[in-house]
Amino acid sequence: MAELSSSQTVPGLDLGAEESLGLYRRMRLIRSFEDAVQVQFQAGNVHGTTHLYSGQEAGAVGVCSVLGEGDKVAGTYRGHGHALALGVSPQGLMDELLGRETGLCGGRAGSMNVVDASTGLIGCFGIVGGSIGAATGAALSQKLLGTGTVAVAFFGEGTANQAYFHECLNWAQVEKLPAVFVCENNMYMEFTPIENVTAGEIVARPIAMGIHTRQVDGNDVWAVREAAWEAVEHARSGRGPAFLETLTYRFVGHSRSDPGRYRRPGELEEWRRRDPLLLARAGLEQRFGIGPARCEEVDAEVAAELEGIVAAGLAAPFPRPSAAATEFKHG
Amino acid sequence: MAELSSSQTVPGLDLGAEESLGLYRRMRLIRSFEDAVQVQFQAGNVHGTTHLYSGQEAGAVGVCSVLGEGDKVAGTYRGHGHALALGVSPQGLMDELLGRETGLCGGRAGSMNVVDASTGLIGCFGIVGGSIGAATGAALSQKLLGTGTVAVAFFGEGTANQAYFHECLNWAQVEKLPAVFVCENNMYMEFTPIENVTAGEIVARPIAMGIHTRQVDGNDVWAVREAAWEAVEHARSGRGPAFLETLTYRFVGHSRSDPGRYRRPGELEEWRRRDPLLLARAGLEQRFGIGPARCEEVDAEVAAELEGIVAAGLAAPFPRPSAAATEFKHG
Amino acid sequence: MGESATIEYRVAVREAIDEEMARDPRVVFFGEDVAVAGGVFAVTPGLEGEHGGSRVFDTPISELALSAGAFGAAVTGLRPIFEIMFADFLPLAMDSLINQAAKYWYVSNEQASCPLVVRSAMGAGGNFGAMHSQSPIPWLQGVPGLKVVAPATAGDAYALLRASIQDENPVAFLEHKRLYSVKDSVSDGATLPLGEAAVVREGNDLTLVSLSKGVRDCLGAAEELAERGIGAEVVDLRSLRPLDTGTVLRSVAKTNRIVVVEEGPLIGGWGANLLGIVAAEGLHDLDDAQVIACPETPIPYSPTLEDAWMPAEGRIVAEIANRA
Amino acid sequence: MGESATIEYRVAVREAIDEEMARDPRVVFFGEDVAVAGGVFAVTPGLEGEHGGSRVFDTPISELALSAGAFGAAVTGLRPIFEIMFADFLPLAMDSLINQAAKYWYVSNEQASCPLVVRSAMGAGGNFGAMHSQSPIPWLQGVPGLKVVAPATAGDAYALLRASIQDENPVAFLEHKRLYSVKDSVSDGATLPLGEAAVVREGNDLTLVSLSKGVRDCLGAAEELAERGIGAEVVDLRSLRPLDTGTVLRSVAKTNRIVVVEEGPLIGGWGANLLGIVAAEGLHDLDDAQVIACPETPIPYSPTLEDAWMPAEGRIVAEIANRA
Ligand SMILES: Cc1ncc(C[n+]2csc(CCOP(=O)(O)OP(=O)(O)O)c2C)c(N)n1
Ligand SMILES: Cc1ncc(C[n+]2csc(CCOP(=O)(O)OP(=O)(O)O)c2C)c(N)n1
Numbered sequence A, B: 001m002a003e004l005s006s007s008q009t010v011p012g013l014d015l016g017a018e019e020s021l022g023l024y025r026r027m028r029l030i031r032s033f034e035d036a037v038q039v040q041f042q043a044g045n046v047h048g049t050t051h052l053y054s055g056q057e058a059g060a061v062g063v064c065s066v067l068g069e070g071d072k073v074a075g076t077y078r079g080h081g082h083a084l085a086l087g088v089s090p091q092g093l094m095d096e097l098l099g100r101e102t103g104l105c106g107g108r109a110g111s112m113n114v115v116d117a118s119t120g121l122i123g124c125f126g127i128v129g130g131s132i133g134a135a136t137g138a139a140l141s142q143k144l145l146g147t148g149t150v151a152v153a154f155f156g157e158g159t160a161n162q163a164y165f166h167e168c169l170n171w172a173q174v175e176k177l178p179a180v181f182v183c184e185n186n187m188y189m190e191f192t193p194i195e196n197v198t199a200g201e202i203v204a205r206p207i208a209m210g211i212h213t214r215q216v217d218g219n220d221v222w223a224v225r226e227a228a229w230e231a232v233e234h235a236r237s238g239r240g241p242a243f244l245e246t247l248t249y250r251f252v253g254h255s256r257s258d259p260g261r262y263r264r265p266g267e268l269e270e271w272r273r274r275d276p277l278l279l280a281r282a283g284l285e286q287r288f289g290i291g292p293a294r295c296e297e298v299d300a301e302v303a304a305e306l307e308g309i310v311a312a313g314l315a316a317p318f319p320r321p322s323a324a325a326t327e328f329k330h331g
Numbered sequence C, D: 001m002g003e004s005a006t007i008e009y010r011v012a013v014r015e016a017i018d019e020e021m022a023r024d025p026r027v028v029f030f031g032e033d034v035a036v037a038g039g040v041f042a043v044t045p046g047l048e049g050e051h052g053g054s055r056v057f058d059t060p061i062s063e064l065a066l067s068a069g070a071f072g073a074a075v076t077g078l079r080p081i082f083e084i085m086f087a088d089f090l091p092l093a094m095d096s097l098i099n100q101a102a103k104y105w106y107v108s109n110e111q112a113s114c115p116l117v118v119r120s121a122m123g124a125g126g127n128f129g130a131m132h133s134q135s136p137i138p139w140l141q142g143v144p145g146l147k148v149v150a151p152a153t154a155g156d157a158y159a160l161l162r163a164s165i166q167d168e169n170p171v172a173f174l175e176h177k178r179l180y181s182v183k184d185s186v187s188d189g190a191t192l193p194l195g196e197a198a199v200v201r202e203g204n205d206l207t208l209v210s211l212s213k214g215v216r217d218c219l220g221a222a223e224e225l226a227e228r229g230i231g232a233e234v235v236d237l238r239s240l241r242p243l244d245t246g247t248v249l250r251s252v253a254k255t256n257r258i259v260v261v262e263e264g265p266l267i268g269g270w271g272a273n274l275l276g277i278v279a280a281e282g283l284h285d286l287d288d289a290q291v292i293a294c295p296e297t298p299i300p301y302s303p304t305l306e307d308a309w310m311p312a313e314g315r316i317v318a319e320i321a322n323r324a
């Protein structure tokens, strides 16, 4: 049936050496991008607030690696990783954070609300739960228009206690929408340990609604990719939404100005030993005999790329205020 | 501990003949009250809209029969039964529906929003989910004030798909609040069969949160009473909220002007054979040898009582408009 | 086309949805009990049969999901219409309307529009009580990016709803419960631009401004005032955002007296807000200014109390006469 | 008691909560990350240690449940204070505020009051973007039964928050993010009645009316205007409901010119609403009337765009000068 044809646009599940190295490169790009954002934030060039994805890269990269033409993604205020994993222009994203006219949204959106129609990024949603609603609606379009594509929502585990989560999961399952709900469980809702505010296991909730549900090591990009492949195929084939919980950890503060006092002693160090970049390097060596040297080349290339991006961004013009005066698209 | 002491105010679980007949009388009062409301609505004396409880009487009567001093109840727009089962004055309720100054809320509330502080009726809530929120908050008071009492929320199964349900159940379980959530499953959300809009079993949702959960025949007043006793004791003892799903059926339209076209052929007749009043009569006979004659006496007494109530209500004065002019309670 | 018929307001609403769904396959319609049952106010019967269950469907009681789903669908290729049964329930859906739908076109730097319509039944006068009788306009008018439309007649309901469905912006389309059974003439195929007020009665002595059911009350009051020798011009705002202050200012330039009639509180209401804008732009045209609104209380149930709360025809006449 | 100290606005808020919790055991405080972490704006550190984890506690991300829980608790014996982190998130909690809390005392025929306070951080100027910078006043002001308070100084924040906690009605207490670090003098034990505006600067040529951060902008503008020989009186409304129009009318009777400054849109905003009420009651005292509000768009992120959007001191001076 038509709905399935475009699943051909998804690359095969087994990746070769170069493609696997591509996943590593993408994760490194995100890590380095976030480091650069942090520097620019402290320098006062990135404004307001930022929520960095550092430590969670395998999640977005693994999931987006199985998406194809026409699939849609809704991310969060912690969305730089979601955007870059999907293939959004790092220059456009950096310029947006720097508030420049050349930004993806001309400087109107900022870190928390980026939209990039060209890559299928419906948007990043600064208000918790928004990504779930947006992807549910996009999946409604995809079902009714028969596109054979899927819509992915990324959100954190703290979001599982909020209205959007419950109402949208139920409705998506009732309507058998091609939505994939990716719950990135980094163990904390801002500064609060998730178990302090959550009754039972999060995965028990979609399971109670009969939704196809899996849990996966969110720091192992190959594991995420396999689980995401299965979830996406489930949704794409018209069997209804799928739910994927990725177990991961945030290496940096929740947002600017978070000392992270809530972390248990040794917790951060323990997780750093499971850094998605380290795990990916180990995997590249073991699966394809790709050694550290090759990875360091990639790191250097990415570092150079980012230096150029930051320089160009800082040289770009700020938007002219007159732009603030439009209200409606005239129908 | 202090929390437990006031559970003494709950009557023993085993009921004698007279007490059991009292349950029957209460159910009959509700049925006859609703019949009278229907007549007065058609006569144009009850205004706006009404949602009748006819057919579901065993639920509210069974649950409220295990409540004691200081326990609170939040009902719905289908709340006449919740109110009467709790012991609200039928005269005050009828006068409210007739829009009279002598009504429980002086005619300000009407059928959907009745409040009666004197019996612990926090209120009836015209907006779906409101009863769940109100009882959750009341349970927060009860826990923090150490009253040893519980708060009961009545709501329909269609309400299980809405925000209040999810957020409040999670929070109540996290805080171990003495709340009892009574989901009255009458199989329809207005005119829509519940399975058309609901993913999975409703009880699977509280179970996923680790909430003490039971399902019960909602037309058998003794069965409801036993399940409610257990649920209330669970909540009262500080072990957190309990969830009770009562399986029942609505004999009349959802609200005024509902022809009930959605009913499956024979469905209504089938359920009428399981009329809570018939089941109660059978139970009285079998458990206590109380025959139909005694029940008919009760029916006649209730009928006479209601005749007087309606007459008095229709004779009561309407509120004077000046009453509409206050805004704030002056702190 | 171009033909005209005399039909109920509720039928005009259905006709508009029906025709837009026939015209544009991207238009879909969903809500609680709107499809199989045809809606609790019998506004949408037959649409499911006409356009099929995949384009017209019943939903769970999930106002926030409906709103968010409509948003997500609107920015990805559909043109959803959804119903929030009573406007009193709109707050449950407002996060998505305010923070997602209303902001998308602007914040995305105009990458995509958000063409959705939320239909809702508003208004008092039916003894539905405090939570089923409100006007949501005060909650929604101050949201740039969200259009707010409230038709007073079947003809306007038809033409404005078609325009709302064709509009690229999110539109809150507010239908007054007390108007559903009122009939008047509708001309086939008509649309009206959103944001244009109409002078529905001419007069020289004062300008009565209202919308929705208030326009009928004002027209009735104008008749009575005419008998007393006061010539009232009546302006139907039709839309609260965009807001057509120009038409009001032109009328006031002629009459020099404005009376705004609002079914809702004075404080935080659209009526005093409009008068403030008029005062800022046309102060020297004003010899007198007045807002007839409602007591600052929830809406009471009992007929005697609700009648006193409403800004009814009689009260409009009396308050104007007392002031004159 | 009676002593006064110079402290930050954020500290004044904490002091008020701290003292009310010490004074009244029925007062409890909850919200997201407010207890152990002390709040994302560092407003409430130490309260949990002071009053214990059962009276000060962290919650799930469940804005609607927090609001409904506060309502249910308030009508059954507690006096809850809860925080909605950013005022932009209030729509998620509004069904309970509007349809339950605001209506309870009236609809129950005064059987029970609903003493709760919802604290929330509002306002633009920090480049937080369109969904973390809004003023919720337009959404909340038109709700009879819900008081809306927005202090401009640390002293008022302290006195008005204590009064709000002691009030028997639900109160939305709105704290401007750009004021948290501003210091001024607070007098211990003070409370202020809700619904009383204050003349914070005297002048004879025009009346500047605003609230919250806008009052600071107006005071700054008044200084510059003074240099140009224009004497501006500045009125701080402090509360949007109850609304103290009397103080504004008295000032306007003296100055004959009003300029309302609002951080938000003109259409549907409180500024034009206030001007409309003033026009209806005091038209003949007005020689000129003006509202300085913001472009009818979402709030942009980029500093150049947000600065242009804000009704800043410079813009206030310029728009008044251009008009004069
Ligand atoms: C509705 C809403 N409530 C509160 C917030 C403030 N907030 C931003 S992130 C966050 C924590 C979210 O935790 P989680 O869902 O686990 O995502 P994470 O940040 O850990 O990726 C909160 C409470 C918000 N943005 N939206
Ligand atoms: C938030 C909200 N949405 C919609 C409605 C309209 N409405 C009133 S009753 C009802 C159906 C409720 O079904 P259920 O929860 O099963 O309760 P029942 O009426 O069957 O007792 C609906 C949709 C409402 N009152 N509140």
Ligand SMILES: [Mg+2]
Residues within 6 Å of the ligand: A156, A157, A158, A184, A185, A186, A187, A188, A189, A190
């Ligand atoms: Mg998290």
Ligand SMILES: [Mg+2]
Residues within 6 Å of the ligand: B156, B157, B158, B184, B185, B186, B187, B188, B189, B190
């Ligand atoms: Mg039901």
